[in-house]
Amino acid sequence: MLANLINGISLGSVYAIIALGYTMVYGIAKMLNFAHGDVIMVGAYVAFCAITGLGWPPILAVLASVAVCTVLGIIIEGLAYKPLRNATSLAVLITAIGVSYFLQNAALLIWTSNTKVFPNIFADLPALQLGSTQVAPVTLITVLANIVIMLALTFFTSKTKMGKAMRAVSEDKGAATLMGINVNRTISMTFAIGSGLAAIAGVLLCTAYPTLMPTTGAMPGIKAFTAAVFGGIGSIPGAMLGGVLLGVIEIFGKAYISTQLSDAIVFAVLIIVLLVKPTGLLGRKVREKV
Amino acid sequence: METMLQVQDLQVYYGSIHAIKGISFEVKEGEIVTLIGANGAGKSTTLNTVGGLLKARSGKILFEGKDLHGMAADRVVARGMALCPEGRRVFQHMTVLENLEMGAYTRPASEAADSLEKVYALFPRLKERYHQIAGTLSGGEQQMLAMGRALMSRPRLMMLDEPSMGLAPILVKQIFNIIEDMNKQGTTILLVEQNAQMALSVANRAYVLETGRISLSGDASELARSEEIKKAYLGG
Ligand SMILES: Nc1ncnc2c1ncn2[C@@H]1O[C@H](COP(=O)(O)OP(=O)(O)O)[C@@H](O)[C@H]1O
Ligand SMILES: [Mg+2]
Numbered sequence: 001m002l003a004n005l006i007n008g009i010s011l012g013s014v015y016a017i018i019a020l021g022y023t024m025v026y027g028i029a030k031m032l033n034f035a036h037g038d039v040i041m042v043g044a045y046v047a048f049c050a051i052t053g054l055g056w057p058p059i060l061a062v063l064a065s066v067a068v069c070t071v072l073g074i075i076i077e078g079l080a081y082k083p084l085r086n087a088t089s090l091a092v093l094i095t096a097i098g099v100s101y102f103l104q105n106a107a108l109l110i111w112t113s114n115t116k117v118f119p120n121i122f123a124d125l126p127a128l129q130l131g132s133t134q135v136a137p138v139t140l141i142t143v144l145a146n147i148v149i150m151l152a153l154t155f156f157t158s159k160t161k162m163g164k165a166m167r168a169v170s171e172d173k174g175a176a177t178l179m180g181i182n183v184n185r186t187i188s189m190t191f192a193i194g195s196g197l198a199a200i201a202g203v204l205l206c207t208a209y210p211t212l213m214p215t216t217g218a219m220p221g222i223k224a225f226t227a228a229v230f231g232g233i234g235s236i237p238g239a240m241l242g243g244v245l246l247g248v249i250e251i252f253g254k255a256y257i258s259t260q261l262s263d264a265i266v267f268a269v270l271i272i273v274l275l276v277k278p279t280g281l282l283g284r285k286v287r288e289k290v
Numbered sequence: 291m292e293t294m295l296q297v298q299d300l301q302v303y304y305g306s307i308h309a310i311k312g313i314s315f316e317v318k319e320g321e322i323v324t325l326i327g328a329n330g331a332g333k334s335t336t337l338n339t340v341g342g343l344l345k346a347r348s349g350k351i352l353f354e355g356k357d358l359h360g361m362a363a364d365r366v367v368a369r370g371m372a373l374c375p376e377g378r379r380v381f382q383h384m385t386v387l388e389n390l391e392m393g394a395y396t397r398p399a400s401e402a403a404d405s406l407e408k409v410y411a412l413f414p415r416l417k418e419r420y421h422q423i424a425g426t427l428s429g430g431e432q433q434m435l436a437m438g439r440a441l442m443s444r445p446r447l448m449m450l451d452e453p454s455m456g457l458a459p460i461l462v463k464q465i466f467n468i469i470e471d472m473n474k475q476g477t478t479i480l481l482v483e484q485n486a487q488m489a490l491s492v493a494n495r496a497y498v499l500e501t502g503r504i505s506l507s508g509d510a511s512e513l514a515r516s517e518e519i520k521k522a523y524l525g526g
Contacts, residue, residue: 161395168381168392174343175379180367180396180443284383 003133004255005248010139010208012247013146017201018224019231019239020153021194027170027234028190031089034096035076036198037221038103043069043199044118044206044216045111051119058121065199073195074188082184100218107214115213118206138207145204149197150240157236166190170234223250226270232283241281291318293352294447294478295340295371300349302332302339309335311502312349317447322469322479324489324510326523327499333482334376336499337449340480341373342366353447368396372445376452376482378436382425386416389424389435393442401444408475409438412468430461437468441477448472449480454488466492486523490514498523 018040025033043065050061080099084092125137157163168176169186177183205220206212223246231242249269253262273281295317302310310332317323327333338344340351342363351358353371363373372393381389390409394402410417413434419427424435433453440448450469454462466488473479483489490496493510498519506513513519 171381177363178373179392180364182364
């Protein structure tokens with residue numbers, strides 16, 4: 001029971017970190033970046049290569065991974081989405097799916113379809129003993145990382161000039177422009193942050209579940225998107241809550257109901273929540289503005 | 291008086307809709323100039339084009355002698371021209387103070403305290419409510435916030451798009467008094483209004499816009515007396 005809860009929170013924390021990327025990008029660019037899950041995969045591969053190929057210490061590998069994904073996020077936004085700023089949301093969605101396939105196939109070319117075994121980067125750290133339950137270091141670090149990221153983002157969006165500008169852009173791009181805010185740069189910045197977080201999520205995910213292949217990011221990406229919607233898309237605490245709840249529901253579903261059905265249960269819960277509260281748990285109504 | 295803003299033969303389209311059909315006007319330093327006209331005449335289109343939100347098909351927009359043609363709105367603000375848009379468009383989920391801070395986005399942080407003090411002096415209500423979420427303010431207060439926010443960028447030219455829209459008469463009076471105060475403190479004003487009577491009462495000069503063309507222009511008090519204007523815009 002306790003072990004399942006801890007596993008659920010840990011998996012959920014990974015979802016939450018990914019969901020933060022979805023939710024920030026949605027909040028500001030009003031688009032679903034379906035390629036977000038694949039950025040996780042790229043992040044994991046970069047860290048993998050740095051550790052096993054170059055022999056870098058894990059911390060440096062993570063930093064490299066964050067750097068690569070941050071730049072990747074900016075490039076994806078600039079090349080694929082920026083030209084579509086005034087296009088229909090369907091066109092943007094299809095493009096996002098295209099970017100997702102592109103990243104997966106690029107990974108296939110670079111790293112082949114052979115499954116890589118991701119190293120346990122926290123192997124040196126001791127496990128935590130909670131009664132009769134052992135908590136693996138990766139679990140603890142994932143949960144801590146989630147909390148730190150959430151606090152940092154909350155601080156960033158509520159206290160810094162750039163963060164407040166992001167909120168302004170998310171509310172009303174035209175009015176934000178009139179304040180002198182460069183909307184394109186702000187959107188680009190949001191992709192950078194979301195993608196950098198995706199890299200961290202990728203490393204944590206693959207440390208906990210060490211199989212790495214070009215499709216590794218796809219399912220967690222969809223789950224995290226679900227988590228973002230579940231918590232209320234656009235809301236930072238919502239992404240955290242949605243992610244953690246989703247992880248817990250998934251692990252409990254697996255443990256007590258059915259391994260095969262656990263994903264179905266996750267999506268069923270999402271549908272029920274959306275029927276009762278269409279804006280998600282912590283979401284608020286968005287007023288559409290020109 | 292120096293010419294602050296000069297618009298020459300401006301043409302603006304929405305797709306194939308020809309909204310502004312070659313208008314020219316100017317605003318001199320220290321003036322209050324008003325652009326009046328019925329709903330749909332093209333007042334907002336004009337202001338939004340000057341402010342950089344819309345692109346003109348052709349024509350010139352000279353601000354302090356420099357051509358702004360094609361310059362995006364975020365850079366226009368930094369040049370010293372602010373637009374307080376129609377419908378106020380305050381950031382509903384942000385606090386009053388955060389809205390004002392956004393107004394000062396282009397300015398150095400060292401100015402902030404001083405700018406805030408000036409805005410609070412014009413709008414004491416905003417100071418009382420600085421911590422309140424903007425979406426919970428009344429319509430009049432939101433209008434004050436929109437104006438205060440625009441002032442935070444320390445514009446030399448302030449453009450106001452229908453500041454009286456949807457406000458009770460007593461508030462309209464108050465808003466127009468504040469516009470006059472802003473002007474007295476040195477801000478040049480380009481005011482767009484459907485409330486022609488109020489607009490003409492505070493303005494030095496006026497232009498009348500009719501379906502994308504300027505049909506009349508002149509001294510505001512003279513226009514207020516003209517039969518044509520009385521019939522069309524002042525209800526008799
Ligand atoms: N986004 C838009 N798309 C197409 N036509 C528009 C748009 N905005 C305004 N118009 C048209 O342009 C003309 C001028 O509108 P506007 O500048 O908003 O007038 P006003 O501010 O004087 O009420 C109107 O005929 C209006 O229908
Ligand atoms: Mg208008």
